[in-house]
Amino acid sequence: MDKQTTSYDEYVKDEAFLREYNAYQAKYATNIRESDKVLINLVREAFSRHDASKGPFKLLDIGCSTGNLLLHLKNLVPGLELVGGELAESSLEVCRSNPSLKGIRFERLDMLDIDYESEFDVIVANAVAVYFYWDEYAKAARSCNRALKKGGTYLAFEWIHPFRHQDITITETTIGHPKGLRICFRPMPKVASVFEEAGFKQVTFHPFELPIELPKPGFDEEVVSYTVKSADNRNLCFRGTLFQPWCHLSAIKV
Numbered sequence: 001m002d003k004q005t006t007s008y009d010e011y012v013k014d015e016a017f018l019r020e021y022n023a024y025q026a027k028y029a030t031n032i033r034e035s036d037k038v039l040i041n042l043v044r045e046a047f048s049r050h051d052a053s054k055g056p057f058k059l060l061d062i063g064c065s066t067g068n069l070l071l072h073l074k075n076l077v078p079g080l081e082l083v084g085g086e087l088a089e090s091s092l093e094v095c096r097s098n099p100s101l102k103g104i105r106f107e108r109l110d111m112l113d114i115d116y117e118s119e120f121d122v123i124v125a126n127a128v129a130v131y132f133y134w135d136e137y138a139k140a141a142r143s144c145n146r147a148l149k150k151g152g153t154y155l156a157f158e159w160i161h162p163f164r165h166q167d168i169t170i171t172e173t174t175i176g177h178p179k180g181l182r183i184c185f186r187p188m189p190k191v192a193s194v195f196e197e198a199g200f201k202q203v204t205f206h207p208f209e210l211p212i213e214l215p216k217p218g219f220d221e222e223v224v225s226y227t228v229k230s231a232d233n234r235n236l237c238f239r240g241t242l243f244q245p246w247c248h249l250s251a252i253k254v
């Protein structure tokens, strides 16, 4: 893939894919994804430390898609000022026309260059930075750092694993992305140093384990997450032929 054309450029303008993806997202408006429950608890924790005399607690969900996480935060953690940021115009339109998201502001924002300074108490990037080249990844970390208040919390959900020397970038071709989409599985130590260099401390990894089983799709269908039982009864999360080391990340702006 041409280095000038980042995968997110193509991804956020791929209307055929987004139509399918937005339809897929609709089912999680009522059923909260297990990984989102973890994020919601991490937001609750950050909110519980908030000093109300310093003004409202502001949260940005960058790459918010159709706004499911924001919807659940609105319902489950009242008192937050919520902002959704996206590059995909069609997803922003879906959010703005959804009455259940009333009261949430939606803006066209690029995670690599968020147009705010010291504004947010929390920034969430839920399965967004998985597509970025390392230089974009570092830029995104710096951009989020700038947009957070001092002591603010960055929360993410990505493929991050503990094997220090294994840094995986692959092009995955699927029904949804017939031209191929780059996806990255990053080693924890390298992620930690990128975030530390961007001005974060307490970079913490929370490897995610699915508490439920997900059915395996047929070999001729679109790849979606499914689980396989390990010998010690854990639900290992696969996608097609790939094992997915899903992991939550939290970090604090110095």
Ligand SMILES: C[S@@+](CC[C@H](N)C(=O)[O-])C[C@H]1O[C@@H](n2cnc3c(N)ncnc32)[C@H](O)[C@@H]1O
Pocket: 008, 011, 012, 062, 063, 064, 065, 085, 086, 087, 088, 091, 109, 110, 111, 112, 125, 126, 127, 128
């Ligand atoms: C895999 S989806 C995840 C959506 C949602 N956060 C979730 O967890 O369901 C990635 C989203 O990030 C958006 N995105 C990709 N690159 C972005 C960027 N540079 N800035 C803002 N949003 C971006 C895409 O348009 C897409 O909606």
